[in-house]
Amino acid sequence: MDRFRMIFQYFQSNSESVMNGICGLLALATVKMYTCFDFSCPCLPRYNMVYGLGIMFIPPVALFLCGLILNRQSLVMLEEWRRPQGRRKKDLAVIRYMFSSIIQRALVAPVVWIIVTLLDGKCLICAFSGSVDPEKFVGFANASPVQVQQLLAKVPCKDEELLRNNTSRKAVTRYLRCWSQALGWSILLILIVAAFLARWLRPCFDQAALLQARHWSNYIDIEHKIFEETCCEHSRLFAHKCILHFFESMRQEIRLHSFSLPEEGEEAEGEGDLLQGITDQEQVNKLLQMWYYEKPPLDISQVTQR
Numbered sequence: 001m002d003r004f005r006m007i008f009q010y011f012q013s014n015s016e017s018v019m020n021g022i023c024g025l026l027a028l029a030t031v032k033m034y035t036c037f038d039f040s041c042p043c044l045p046r047y048n049m050v051y052g053l054g055i056m057f058i059p060p061v062a063l064f065l066c067g068l069i070l071n072r073q074s075l076v077m078l079e080e081w082r083r084p085q086g087r088r089k090k091d092l093a094v095i096r097y098m099f100s101s102i103i104q105r106a107l108v109a110p111v112v113w114i115i116v117t118l119l120d121g122k123c124l125i126c127a128f129s130g131s132v133d134p135e136k137f138v139g140f141a142n143a144s145p146v147q148v149q150q151l152l153a154k155v156p157c158k159d160e161e162l163l164r165n166n167t168s169r170k171a172v173t174r175y176l177r178c179w180s181q182a183l184g185w186s187i188l189l190i191l192i193v194a195a196f197l198a199r200w201l202r203p204c205f206d207q208a209a210l211l212q213a214r215h216w217s218n219y220i221d222i223e224h225k226i227f228e229e230t231c232c233e234h235s236r237l238f239a240h241k242c243i244l245h246f247f248e249s250m251r252q253e254i255r256l257h258s259f260s261l262p263e264e265g266e267e268a269e270g271e272g273d274l275l276q277g278i279t280d281q282e283q284v285n286k287l288l289q290m291w292y293y294e295k296p297p298l299d300i301s302q303v304t305q306r
Contacts, residue, residue, distance in 0.1 A: 022070055026109035030063060034116050041126035041156035045149050048156070052127025056117050060110030067106030073217075074102050076224050086294040094220065097213035111191065118184030121177035122156070128176060129155040136175075137168040219298075227291070237275055238284070 042051055068074050077098040080090065117123045130152045155172045202210075278284055 023067065023105045023108040026063065026067060026070075027112045030109045030112045031116055033059075034113065034120070039122050039126075041122070043154045043157040045130055045153040048130055048153055049127045052123045052125075056114065056123040056127070060113045063109040063113060064106050067109060068102065071102050071105060073098060073221055076221055077102060079224070080220055083295070084293050088295040088297050091213075091216060093209060093213045094216045097210075098217045098220075101217075111187075115184050115188055118180050118187065121180035124180035124183075125173055125176040126156045129153060129172060132172055132175065137171050234275065234278065234284075238278075241275070241279070 039055065041048060077095060080098070081095050083090070130149055132152060134148045134152065152172065155169050278287065
């Protein structure tokens with residue numbers, strides 16, 4: 001049990017590392033999902049492009065939303081952006097830093113999906129087989145325009161009877177697959193170059209502002225966690241007090257059934273201090289309202305002086 005508690009505390013204190021791991025797992029799951037997916041083009045002139053582009057871009061949108069949902073910092077960032085000004089000012093640089101880190105992690109899995117589909121080529125062949133120029137291929141020269149469109153739409157289907165003896169089907173497939181793979185490798189190269197430049201050009205910018213934004217973004221995340229833990233602890237103690245008060249008239253019966261209840265003096269010394277005198281529902285609601293609308297300033301000099 002202690003080992004699981006240590007692992008849970010490690011995850012709580014290293015949320016950035018955990019999110020990097022989750023992004024990596026999502027990327028691996030994306031590749032596995034695509035390899036297990038049975039892609040079958042409809043081979044119809046009106047539906048090929050819709051199906052091909054839908055398979056290429058709709059799953060990345062879902063993966064992007066999953067990345068935002070799994071990242072708890074997205075909720076923290078939205079709360080920090082939408083909260084009233086109160087006694088604590090909002091730093092837009094911190095919000096921008098949190099937003100950029102959230103978006104970067106959420107885009108990993110969608111980009112992997114798009115690159116894998118382009119390198120495979122099936123989606124692009126299905127989507128744009130009807131858009132190629134038939135004059136570039138000899139096998140479609142003697143067909144009417146309507147027949148050409150039907151034949152080009154059936155290029156992704158290997159078992160189609162109309163194209164079994166047509167030598168141009170493989171040529172169209174190779175042509176579109178080359179374009180798809182070239183586009184996929186180009187996107188991958190652009191992303192690698194962008195990551196390289198961002199990595200090596202970062203020291204050229206203001207490092208002090210970056211350190212401040214990183215520090216206070218971590219502070220907001222940790223403050224949110226500690227506030228939730230403190231609220232849960234106070235709720236537990238408050239519920240314990242209310243239940244003991246409710247069963248006060250049954251104290252004798254509870255003791256007869258071997259339930260151990262703390263003495264009144266022990267309750268006052270232990271749980272009373274943790275409740276900090278907050279013993280009423282209106283007090284709790286007022287404090288929560290004050291926390292939301294008037295967060296205390298980030299200054300503990302008075303506390304240290306005391």
